[in-house]
Amino acid sequence: MGEVREGVARRGLLTAGAVGGLMAAAGSPAEAKQGGSAGVGTQLLSTPPSAIVETRSGKVRGCVRQGVYTFKGIPYGKTTAGAARFLPAEAPAPWKGVRPSLTYGPCCPQVARGGWQNDETAFIYDWDDGYPGEDCLRLNIWSGGVTGKARPVMVWIHGGGYETGSSQELPAYDGERLARKGDLVFVSVNHRLGGFGFLDLSSFGDPRYAMSGNAGQLDLVVALQWVHDNIAAFGGDPGNVTIFGQSGGGAKVSTLMAMPSAKGLFHKAIVESGSLLDVGDTGYTRRLAEAVLKNLDIAPGDLGKLAAVPPMALVAAADKAKNAMPKSPPGKINLGWAPVADGHAIPGPTWTNGAPALSADVPMIIGVNLNEFSPSLGNAALEDIDEDRARVTAKSFGGASPAAWAAFRAADPKARPVEILSRIVSAQFRLPAVVQAQAKAKQGAAPAWLYRFDYNPKTVLDGRVRAFHCAEMAYAFDNVDRCLNATGGTAEARALSAKMSDAWIAFARSGNPNHKGLPRWPPVSTGAIPNMLFDAVCTMKEDPDRAQRAALSA
Template sequence: MHMTDGCVVETASGRVRGLVERGVRVFRGIPYAVPPVGALRWKPPQKPAPWSGVRETTSYGNMAIQAENVFGLPTDLLKLFTLGGRQKISEDCLYLNIWTSGLEGRKRPVLFWCHGGAFITGSGSSPWTDGANLCRLDDVVVVSINHRLGALGYLHLEDMAGEQFAGAGTAGMQDIVAALEWVRDNIAAFGGDPANVTIFGESGGGAKVCVLMAMPSARGLFHKAIIQSGPAVQMANREDGARTAHQVLQQLGLAPAEAAKLHALPVSKILEAQNAVQATVGRASFADRRRLGFNPVIDGEVFPGGPFAPEAPTISAHVPLMIGTNKDEMTLFLGHLPWVREATFDNLGEAMTPYLGERASEVIAIYRKAQQGKRADEIGVAIVGDLGVRSLSLAIAERKLAQKAAEVFVYLFAWETPVLNGRLRSCHTLEIPFVFNNLADAPLTGDDPARLALGERMARAWIAFAKTGRPGHADLPAWPAYSTAARPTMIFDTECRLASDPCGVERRVWEDA
């Protein structure tokens, strides 16, 4: 039953009316900034214009401009992959959504979700990340957002086209900061505590969390951080960003001196150029992927550096961090490719060379010994996942620890999905519906009722961390903070357990890489 009684809230820009859905108050599509269209394309976000009367906020806002299936997933996977939203795409996309256990009284912890999809796709309106079930588990407020993506969010034009494009290479990240400012200024009216905001995100959303931790403008707007399979150690520098911007202008037939014409182009043309440039990134070396294509650009000002190279950002030293990965991240992206399907120990070295160069045979030998009985395809997928996700996540954990200013908690998600004959195992993104306790809306997780208990355990860990800065709770084994001595790691599976330095042999392969 949907009721709208008593669900009107006063924000700084005007009143909004939400719905009550099974006891949770829900507000969808609240504008947190002016639509970044026309002359405001590539400009930093502006505060929303006030309105009179009551604005209906019962349906999600538009999704940011993006292409379909940018990761080229096969159809059998796409059917299970209900990660995307279903809204229309538009440049007018600066909207946020709120789920709250109650509008009155108590100051509830706020969980602020940054969606994944690299920096080119995704939305805050996925059925997997509906915040209502977290509110049903405990007294919390959940916020999700849309922001500019791809060329409209991350086109570093200022070095070639001057001041009129200042900040264009970080526009999408500045949108997220604007949404966090909106939360600071308004969330108390929705029952949330502006002094206790946890930013969390998976994949590209985890990378957004990393970047926020290094942005001076975001300082003080969040108090805890969670990075799920989304480590960003090193982002694009000015040269990288300018190269991508040049490629986009070339695709559009514009010289740098004509960059002002970008404002008049139909957005479909910009997306076409973006797709053409993105296609070249798909073939580039794995190690350079954060520096190519559309990423926040280190401009020395809005985004000063790193975010985690050469060390953790000092401005967020005091922020507790939870960070983790999934056991078989890359089955999602690689499992259907010929080199994986046809892998043997005779041809694996060649397949691994683009990833590892001359280290290929040495690394394969170490993994084969550490993971005896595993097939060649499993070893290959494990190596790429550790190279690109796990080793970088552990590097972030260590650099954060080295500041001796806040606790770090590390997890490994190991539950395997039975769908598609089990070929995905514990793939990238699989933990998201567990974190949000939305397993009924995630066909990727199959239908075994045994998985439901893990969803509740994980959701409660995320809530505990948002409340106290520590994810432990009564339904989990004791979970101490990470240290380089014991490397305690929570393994999330049908049975959760604490392990010391799981896959330590493999971890050491990457230590000096």
């Protein structure tokens, strides 16, 4: 059993200790083959006067790389250090002159990444962990042009649960290629995480901390407000904003759809492997906060002392408290840190009573990967796990009954036991995704399109990569050749990337992902659950795993 868990990549919606991750260098010959716009002998990068843009806080200077305007590390809020910890973010202080915006800013301090300890996992994900700092309310922009027209805007929210990650951690997050291909504006953001962003101090009597349990989620609202106020200067249309996120980022997107302060700041939404249908309950979040204070030896009446705690000491105390909390039953996702229905920032349940009325007019793309849990990704020996052991693992880790195993086995009689195990445990992502799409359909307002990403680049690690947690981003963002470690950079992978990225671009432009390169993709309705299956050959299938989901839910 220990081997199986060790084989799980440690990052993503389940954060350090559950499901894992993705994906190299910009400007490589491979990238040029995928469709770079510059030819031999042309200038690839410059920092011209046209790359100086004025925001409401001051001027920023970026660069132009192969025709795409790029700005990194722009503050959308003040530092959250010291007395500002746990409080709602404030707009950045204005600056004079031109602020260089050429490199990524700080990432929220967080627990160390366990995945580096496994060579194959680290190879596939190809992480860039950046550097920590509480002045982390930063965003990055890639634009097809800063003048001429108002371009669609896509705001990317990173994964890592609510505890880890950043806007730069995976090569797939780079927005240059999608901005160029779609002639759009791609924005990515950092925000507060873990104890910095979700420490619910609301029960301790200090009114300043009434919304501290949602500080990280409120950061995203402030970032969206910044986009609304400033993105036109970068060539973007503030009236055509799509928010999208994967894993924990998808959960954040889902939550933003139920937040009054975010209403009107975005117009479309994409949830990739992150259909978390509820937020934390106050009983859990307050017990977690009590444990953090105890670990720091701070009394509830002395909350002011929290401002002086060194950042990594807070990280350690928060992680210790989270790990001591009761575990979820098999098959249930508990992120440890999460937003909370505080009656203010999040007035009540988000998706448990149906799709939020606040965002009824927001169309969605919702989907998952076939192998979110890919046990042999970092442990080749698990390819040969036998049927009996795989069954036991599926029951303990995924909560699967013998009947559920039989249903998955009947759907693919020739699959190896490790593959059946992977699909059963991965269904904890699939089930809520279908429920979320059905909720939008039942609402009867904006449509929702459902997908499943099935592609396995068999040239990498003997086919053990499969359609793992985070894999789809390289294809949806047209970044197959930036993510060679995970995709192989084959012609087949590029062809799939062209189809999938065109769907994301079409959706950002019009709210409909259909385009001539794909079979017709109908939205989910009250009577049908059509799915686009993204694979070497993309196909449309009606509710392809109905029997398996029913067996798991029985």
